[in-house]
Amino acid sequence: MTVSDVLLRLRALLFRARVEEELEDEVEFHLAMARRKHLDAGRSEDEAGRLARLDFGRVGAVKEDCRGVRGIESFETTLQDIRYALRSFRRSPGFVLTVSGTIALGLGLNLALFTLFNAYVLRPISIHDPYSLYSFTWADRQGRGHAFFWDEYQQFEKDSPAFSEVAAVQYVYTRVDGHVFQGQLVTGNYFQMLGVGSELGRPLLPEDASAPGREAVVVLSYQAWQNMFRGRPDIVGTKIMVRGFPMEVVGVARKGFQDISEVPRDFWAPLTMAGRLQDGSDLFGADHPERLDIVGRLRRGQSVSGAEAILTAWSQRMTLQLPDEGKAVGVLLHSKATSIPLTPELLITFSPLAVVFGLVLVLACTNVASMMLARATARQREIGIRLSLGALRRRLIRQLLTESILLSIPAAILGFIISRVTIDASIRVMFATVPKDMLELIHDVPRPVDWRVIAFMVFAALASALLFGLAPALQATRANVMSSVRGEVASDLRPVRVRNALVIAQITVCTLLLVACGALVRTTMAMSAFDIGFRTNNVIAMEIVENSRGRVMDALASDPAVDTIATASSVPLNGAVPSVTTRAENGPTISTAFNDVSPEYFEILGIPIVRGRNFTKQESASETRVAILSAMAAQRLFAHRNALGQILHVSGEPAREVRVIGLAAYIVTCCIPWGKDPVLLYLPATPATSANVLVHVRGEVESERHWLDTRLAALAPGAVGDIHSLDQYRAVGLYGFRAASMIGATLGGLALLLTLTGIYGVVSYFVTQRTKEIGIRVALGATTHTVVGMVLKHSLRLTAIGTVIGTGLAIGMSRLLASRLVFMRVFDSAAFAAGVLLVASTALAAGYIPSRRAAQIDPIQTLRYD
Amino acid sequence: MAKPSRLDLLQGTLDLLILRTLQPGDAMHGWAISERIRRLSDNVLQANQGSLYPALHRLEHQGWIKAEWGVSELGRRARFYRLTASGRKQLQQEADNWTRVAGAIGKVLELA
Numbered sequence: 001m002t003v004s005d006v007l008l009r010l011r012a013l014l015f016r017a018r019v020e021e022e023l024e025d026e027v028e029f030h031l032a033m034a035r036r037k038h039l040d041a042g043r044s045e046d047e048a049g050r051l052a053r054l055d056f057g058r059v060g061a062v063k064e065d066c067r068g069v070r071g072i073e074s075f076e077t078t079l080q081d082i083r084y085a086l087r088s089f090r091r092s093p094g095f096v097l098t099v100s101g102t103i104a105l106g107l108g109l110n111l112a113l114f115t116l117f118n119a120y121v122l123r124p125i126s127i128h129d130p131y132s133l134y135s136f137t138w139a140d141r142q143g144r145g146h147a148f149f150w151d152e153y154q155q156f157e158k159d160s161p162a163f164s165e166v167a168a169v170q171y172v173y174t175r176v177d178g179h180v181f182q183g184q185l186v187t188g189n190y191f192q193m194l195g196v197g198s199e200l201g202r203p204l205l206p207e208d209a210s211a212p213g214r215e216a217v218v219v220l221s222y223q224a225w226q227n228m229f230r231g232r233p234d235i236v237g238t239k240i241m242v243r244g245f246p247m248e249v250v251g252v253a254r255k256g257f258q259d260i261s262e263v264p265r266d267f268w269a270p271l272t273m274a275g276r277l278q279d280g281s282d283l284f285g286a287d288h289p290e291r292l293d294i295v296g297r298l299r300r301g302q303s304v305s306g307a308e309a310i311l312t313a314w315s316q317r318m319t320l321q322l323p324d325e326g327k328a329v330g331v332l333l334h335s336k337a338t339s340i341p342l343t344p345e346l347l348i349t350f351s352p353l354a355v356v357f358g359l360v361l362v363l364a365c366t367n368v369a370s371m372m373l374a375r376a377t378a379r380q381r382e383i384g385i386r387l388s389l390g391a392l393r394r395r396l397i398r399q400l401l402t403e404s405i406l407l408s409i410p411a412a413i414l415g416f417i418i419s420r421v422t423i424d425a426s427i428r429v430m431f432a433t434v435p436k437d438m439l440e441l442i443h444d445v446p447r448p449v450d451w452r453v454i455a456f457m458v459f460a461a462l463a464s465a466l467l468f469g470l471a472p473a474l475q476a477t478r479a480n481v482m483s484s485v486r487g488e489v490a491s492d493l494r495p496v497r498v499r500n501a502l503v504i505a506q507i508t509v510c511t512l513l514l515v516a517c518g519a520l521v522r523t524t525m526a527m528s529a530f531d532i533g534f535r536t537n538n539v540i541a542m543e544i545v546e547n548s549r550g551r552v553m554d555a556l557a558s559d560p561a562v563d564t565i566a567t568a569s570s571v572p573l574n575g576a577v578p579s580v581t582t583r584a585e586n587g588p589t590i591s592t593a594f595n596d597v598s599p600e601y602f603e604i605l606g607i608p609i610v611r612g613r614n615f616t617k618q619e620s621a622s623e624t625r626v627a628i629l630s631a632m633a634a635q636r637l638f639a640h641r642n643a644l645g646q647i648l649h650v651s652g653e654p655a656r657e658v659r660v661i662g663l664a665a666y667i668v669t670c671c672i673p674w675g676k677d678p679v680l681l682y683l684p685a686t687p688a689t690s691a692n693v694l695v696h697v698r699g700e701v702e703s704e705r706h707w708l709d710t711r712l713a714a715l716a717p718g719a720v721g722d723i724h725s726l727d728q729y730r731a732v733g734l735y736g737f738r739a740a741s742m743i744g745a746t747l748g749g750l751a752l753l754l755t756l757t758g759i760y761g762v763v764s765y766f767v768t769q770r771t772k773e774i775g776i777r778v779a780l781g782a783t784t785h786t787v788v789g790m791v792l793k794h795s796l797r798l799t800a801i802g803t804v805i806g807t808g809l810a811i812g813m814s815r816l817l818a819s820r821l822v823f824m825r826v827f828d829s830a831a832f833a834a835g836v837l838l839v840a841s842t843a844l845a846a847g848y849i850p851s852r853r854a855a856q857i858d859p860i861q862t863l864r865y866d
Numbered sequence: 867m868a869k870p871s872r873l874d875l876l877q878g879t880l881d882l883l884i885l886r887t888l889q890p891g892d893a894m895h896g897w898a899i900s901e902r903i904r905r906l907s908d909n910v911l912q913a914n915q916g917s918l919y920p921a922l923h924r925l926e927h928q929g930w931i932k933a934e935w936g937v938s939e940l941g942r943r944a945r946f947y948r949l950t951a952s953g954r955k956q957l958q959q960e961a962d963n964w965t966r967v968a969g970a971i972g973k974v975l976e977l978a
Contacts, residue, residue, distance in 0.1 A: 002927070002928060002929045003929065004926070004927065004928070004929035005927045005928065005929065008926065008927050009927075022935075022945070025943065025945070026896060026919065026944075026945045027916075027919065029895065029896075029897065029938070029942060029943070029944045029945070030896050030897045030900075030915065030919075032942065033897040033938075034897070034915070036940075055914075055915050056914070056915045056916045057914035057915065057916035057917065058916065059916065061916070062916035062917070062919055062920065065917075065919075065920035066919050066920050066923050068920070069920055069923040069924045069927055070923070070927075071927075
């Protein structure tokens with residue numbers, strides 16, 4: 001394509017009328033000259049004109065060829081089609097409204113989902129050059145990532161393999177004035193590396209983290225400054241208490257920066273303050289606690305795979321001296337450009353949700369396809385005439401598709417509005433239904449409408465236009481020219497077949513969605529009703545900072561509302577519990593979760609000791625080498641031998657030998673969806689491992705919790721971290737499933753509605769098509785009963801096929817899910833029965849109304865039509 | 867009137883003839899080009915005059931000729947075409963090609 005070509009085409013596009021006029025003039029000039037020549041040769045006026053035209057050839061064809069050279073006829077055709085389509089839309093506004101409304105519903109839901117996905121996974125974080133930022137850790141044989149200790153980080157910084165800049169970060173959780181306050185301890189170069197400035201005051205600087213214990217300074221996030229400190233303009237210079245330690249606010253970070261973690265952070269403090277803000281051994285001390293995460297910028301031009309190779313070599317060198325289970329075998333290098341990295345695992349987790357949403361859009365599209373088909377059939381005569389006049393089938397398909405795409409434009413706009421409303425509504429519902437203690441952890445992230453969202457909307461709208469437009473377009477233009485001109489549509493039964501297929505597809509999808517939704521609801525119900533093995537009511541768990549533990553314990557002991565106090569290293573239902581490897585004398589080695597607990601732990605939670613005995617207070621205080629096993633752990637370790645009195649080797653620093661003194665019933669420790677953890681090892685709590693305190697209170701648990709929180713905050717500011725009732729832990733653990741059930745029920749309801757209208761449409765159409773036949777039947781003596789039966793049989797047959805296929809698919813899907821979820825049953829008969837029944841009765845109801853109409857057909861009237 | 871038998875022009879030959887006609891450098895309108903081709907070929911090459919125009923427009927799109935509006939010798943508005951530099955190069959190439967092909971065909975006809 002040459003420059004002049006482009007320019008001429010552009011000219012032809014922009015000045016269509018003028019170019020057309022020029023062509024006209026040019027041809028006219030030629031003919032005038034030719035006429036003149038013939039006149040000069042002595043011909044008559046008429047003869048000259050005739051000869052000129054004869055020499056020239058067909059004027060129309062020549063002009064058409066000249067237009068062809070311009071290469072814009074396709075555009076002009078499109079314009080024509082658009083004008084034509086708009087004219088026909090003006091005649092049937094109801095159709096346009098129904099189609100765009102139905103598609104908009106499906107589009108809107110998907111757009112809402114994509115907007116959220118975009119906000120977390122696709123939209124880059126607002127920092128300098130986000131795409132070069134990566135987090136790094138090495139992975140051991142089991143694929144577990146590693147948290148670095150200080151010396152390792154320093155070595156990494158010195159070697160800086162593959163990275164040009166690196167920083168170490170560590171999460172810290174606390175509460176200020178009863179509000180959750182989550183922060184990041186960072187090396188001094190953090191803000192410089194990210195290129196993030198401050199709204200007020202200054203960001204953290206390398207000098208802030210020059211030596212351990214130095215500089216009790218903190219930078220707040222803009223959000224935290226606004227929400228927790230009400231945007232006080234004099235915030236810089238004031239001191240706030242972080243975990244009971246006064247820290248000076250030196251600045252507020254730039255608006256819009258909420259750290260590069262998955263969850264927005266409220267503050268940043270120098271890593272050198274770790275000793276003050278963290279329990280347990282000193283980050284910079286001899287214990288080498290493994291706590292740091294590494295983030296950094298890959299060197300310019302460094303490929304990810306190259307970096308992985310370099311980092312693997314480095315990690316293997318670093319872990320050369322360690323025993324095999326500590327050796328690095330690979331590295332985990334994840335982009336930090338977005339708050340949640342786009343990994344294959346994420347896509348696998350996300351895809352079921354995307355599929356379910358996508359199915360609703362497909363349902364909407366089949367509904368509309370059905371409507372389009374009915375419309376196309378109604379226009380059969382027109383299409384037949386056009387075909388018989390020589391219109392190309394391709395040309396007609398193109399025109400029908402143009403119509404579909406035009407319909408998808410209002411659908412996209414409406415869908416966009418629906419998506420905004422859906423997001424707002426679901427966030428409102430989430431805030432209304434979420435367990436109270438989870439509220440503070442929820443951060444509303446910005447959900448901008450950026451080019452990705454727009455691109456998705458355009459793509460989805462076009463895709464659905466093709467989806468609902470293509471089949472009807474192909475179908476409608478296939479008609480037999482002769483019969484359709486005569487208005488005999490019914491002789492060609494294929495439109496009915498396609499529509500039947502569409503309805504079957506709808507019923508299939510609807511059955512699948514409803515069964516899945518039913519199974520999900522029942523799984524959630526099973527989990528809510530599940531006996532977790534201990535009691536949660538009136539128990540409050542709190543995390544206490546080590547240096548305030550004594551004071552807090554005393555205060556609790558003297559509190560009249562508190563009747564029992566226990567300690568534990570892990571709170572049950574609060575996520576995965578750390579594990580160790582244990583080996584029985586002459587027995588197998590297994591990995592067991594462990595919890596360091598005081599004797600009262602079993603009493604407070606009502607966990608029965610099924611054999612042997614509980615710890616004593618002395619054993620707790622003097623670090624006696626005894627242990628209690630869950631019954632299942634004992635079985636796995638000692639088989640049929642009596643576990644009591646046996647010696648167990650427990651790995652760790654240092655490795656220990658403990659004697660088994662009791663067996664406890666097994667409970668849910670980590671999280672309800674995982675079911676009861678069969679293997680668990682209890683060790684007596686020591687003061688160092690008693691990070692969590694559980695208290696059983698008299699009276700109303702929430703008011704007690706509030707009272708204890710306020711009282712302890714006054715007594716020892718910052719001493720109490722998390723403080724929640726165990727009931728809340730339980731509710732939080734189940735919330736994900738409750739939310740999924742709500743989403744599922746909403747989508748299932750929509751699917752049912754779409755199927756209802758879909759079947760109604762098809763059966764009505766069926767009745768209209770066979771009016772004559774039904775009329776004859778009635779005339780020959782068919783009763784209302786038989787006519788209704790005949791029509792219903794049609795919709796029942798479709799329903800039967802659809803539900804069977806849908807059930808098959810649902811079984812496959814629940815197999816897949818059940819392999820991941822303990823509580824999901826492969827064949828949940830109740831869910832299947834309910835789903836199928838609901839779909840079937842909907843189908844019957846949708847078929848009944850048109851069938852009644854069929855029965856009322858007056859034979860005299862119908863037969864008069866011919 | 868005995869008409870000399872007309873030849874159908876090969877695809878692409880018309881392009882060559884147009885370019886050759888415009889070679890002297892003067893701007894010509896479609897009618898003049900058509901008349902000139904007819905005269906120079908002793909009425910043998912007299913294609914459908916209409917087919918001249920799509921060819922002219924195609925050559926214009928390819929950038930080998932340029933069109934502008936002017937006033938014809940009879941005072942009427944007409945579209946005049948002129949050879950461009952790249953058109954001149956194209957003509958050279960096509961003419962060479964043509965000579966080679968025509969020579970080759972001639973040889974085959976003589977010897978066969």
